Amino acid sequence: MSRWGIAGIGMIFAIGVWLVAAPFVTGQQPDSATWTTATRNDVIVGAALALLGFTGFFTVLAGHVADMYAKGPQPPAQR
Amino acid sequence: MTRYLAGLITATAALGAGVWLLIAPYGLDYPSGSTASGVDAWTGALVCALSLATIGVWARAWRAQLRADGLLPERQAVRPDRSALPHPDEHGRADSSDAARVARALEEEPPPPPPQVPTIEDLHGLLKPLVAALAADQMERTHAQSAQPQNAHPQNARPRNAHGPSTHTQTAYTNAEEDW
Known part of the structure; x- marks a missing residue:
C-alpha cells in the first residue's frame, strides 16, 4: 500500500520537473528573450512541485526507516 | 505515523498546486489558445488526479496500520438483510435459487x-425453604393436637410462637433441610 503512495510522490516530483522544462521544450519561450508570465508561473510552480516531491519522498523514507528501528530486528524471511 | 502524515501533506500541497495550474491561465491572462494554456490545463x-489518488492511498494505508495496531475497531462483517429474503409465492413455495440464497444467508x-x-x-434452592416451612408447620400442628389435653389448664397455656419458634418447629426445619 505504501509503495503506491511513494510512487505517487515520485510522480509529483516528475511532474514538477516537467513543468520547469515545459516552456522551453514546447517552444513557447524563445531563447534569449525575457520570460513571459506563463514561463515564470510554470517554472515557479514546477520547482515548488519538484521540491515538494523530493522532500516528501525522503520524509516518507525516513519515517519508514524509523518504524523499522522502532520494531527492532526481525527474524529472517523463510525461503 | 510520520510517513503517512508526510505522504498526506505532500499530496495535499500538490493538489493545491494542481488547482492553481488549472486556474492560472485565467488568473494571469494567458493569451487565449496559446501552448502555455494547454500545457498548464493538462x-x-x-x-489533481494524481494527488487525489495519492491522498486516498495514504489515508487507506494509515487506517489499515491503525487497525493493525488496535487503535481502530475491526470492521464488522456485513449481515444478510432479512428484508431482501424472497417471499413465497401463492402456493407457499419459494424459488429454488432463492432457497439456496436463503440457506447461504x-x-x-x-x-x-x-x-x-x-x-x-x-x-432446589428455591423450593427448600418452602418445603421446610410446610413440614415444620405440619409437625407443629400434629404435636399441638397430641398435646392438647396437657394444655387444658389456662395457666399452663402458652400462645403459639410467643417467644419465637418452638423446639418442635426448629427440629422440623432441621429435618426438612437434611432431607433435601
Whole structure:
C-alpha cells in the first residue's frame, strides 16, 4: 500500500520537473528573450512541485526507516 | 505515523498546486489558445488526479496500520438483510435459487446464544425453604393436637410462637433441610 503512495510522490516530483522544462521544450519561450508570465508561473510552480516531491519522498523514507528501528530486528524471511 | 502524515501533506500541497495550474491561465491572462494554456490545463488536471489518488492511498494505508495496531475497531462483517429474503409465492413455495440464497444467508448468520435454563440446583434452592416451612408447620400442628389435653389448664397455656419458634418447629426445619 505504501509503495503506491511513494510512487505517487515520485510522480509529483516528475511532474514538477516537467513543468520547469515545459516552456522551453514546447517552444513557447524563445531563447534569449525575457520570460513571459506563463514561463515564470510554470517554472515557479514546477520547482515548488519538484521540491515538494523530493522532500516528501525522503520524509516518507525516513519515517519508514524509523518504524523499522522502532520494531527492532526481525527474524529472517523463510525461503 | 510520520510517513503517512508526510505522504498526506505532500499530496495535499500538490493538489493545491494542481488547482492553481488549472486556474492560472485565467488568473494571469494567458493569451487565449496559446501552448502555455494547454500545457498548464493538462498538467494541472494530471496533478489533481494524481494527488487525489495519492491522498486516498495514504489515508487507506494509515487506517489499515491503525487497525493493525488496535487503535481502530475491526470492521464488522456485513449481515444478510432479512428484508431482501424472497417471499413465497401463492402456493407457499419459494424459488429454488432463492432457497439456496436463503440457506447461504442463514448459514452465514452466527448461532444465537443458548438460553439461560435454570438448573436443578436453582430449583432446589428455591423450593427448600418452602418445603421446610410446610413440614415444620405440619409437625407443629400434629404435636399441638397430641398435646392438647396437657394444655387444658389456662395457666399452663402458652400462645403459639410467643417467644419465637418452638423446639418442635426448629427440629422440623432441621429435618426438612437434611432431607433435601
